[in-house]
Amino acid sequence: MTTTAVPPTSPDQPRRSWYKRNEIGVTPWLFLIPAILFFLVYVIFPIIQSFNISAYQWDGLGEKEYVGLSNYQELWDDPAFYTSLKNNLIWLVLYLLAIPAGLFIALFLNQTVTGIRIYKSLFFFPFVISQVVVGLVFTWFYDPTFGLLNSILGVVGLGPVNVLGDPTYVTYGIIAAGLWPQTAYCMILYLTGLNAVDPEQVEAARLDGAKGWKMLWYVIVPQLKPATFIAFVVTIVGALRSFDLISIMTNGGPFGESRVLSFYMFEVALSEYGFRMGYGAAIAVVLFLIMLCFIAYFLYSMYKEERGH
Structure with missing residues (x-):
C-alpha cells in the first residue's frame, strides 16, 4: 500500500487570519450586530425599565418610592382604566376591517382599468399624509355646524349629529378616521403580494372551473398569507397604540370617553394627573402584555405552518 506524503507548510507562506478562516460564519453577524444593539438599547431596555418603574411611586424628577404592586392594584379599581381598555378592544375589532378592505381595493387596482394610475394615487394618498392632517380633516368633516x-345628513332630512361631542359615537368616529390611512397601508401590502x-x-x-369567490378563497388568498400576516400584526399594533388621532380630535374627551390605554398612560405620566410615572408605566406594561399575546399567537401560527410544510 502506498501513502501520499503531505507537503509541509512552507515557512514563507503567510498564515490566514482568524477572520479569513471564519469569514462565512462571521460576516453576517457583522451586519446584524448594529441592528441588534439598536434593538437592545431602544426596545428591550425600555421594556425592562418600564417593568421596573411600575413598581415605584415617582414623579420623574425626585426620589423613587418602592410600592411593589400597588400601581397594579390601583389599576384594578380604576374606572378610567376600564374605559380605556374597553375602547382599545373596540379599536382592535373595528380596525381589523382595514385588512379585507385593503385586500378588495388591491384586487381592484390590480386589474387593467382605464385611468388605473389615478385610482392608485387616490387610494395611496391617505398613506402618505400625516396622522395629524387626517385628524384635522375628520374633525372638520364631523363639525356639527359646518361639517360635510x-x-x-341635512339633505336627507336627518338632524345634526355631534360625533366628537357624543360619548356614544366619539370612539367610532375616531376609528373611522384611523381606518382611512390603515386601509391604504393594507392595500399596499396586498398589491405587493399580488405581484x-x-x-x-x-x-x-x-x-378546473374555479372563478370568482372560489378563485379568490382557494387560490389567491392562500398565496397572500405573508402579506396577511404583516397586515394583521401592523393593524393590531396600530389599534392598540392609537394615540395621535385621539390627541388631535378629542384630547380624550368628552368626559374621558374616547381614551385608550396609550392616551391614558400619557395623561397620568406626563399631563394633568401629577406626573405619576410609576402608574403610567403600569399601564404601559399592561398594554405591552396585550400586544405580546397577539403577536406571539401570530408568530406561533406562522411557525407551525412553516413546520407543517
Missing part, C-alpha cells in the same frame, strides 16, 4: 357629514401570485396556479384553477 351634517350637510349630507408574487403564481400565474400558473391561477391558470390551472381556471382550467
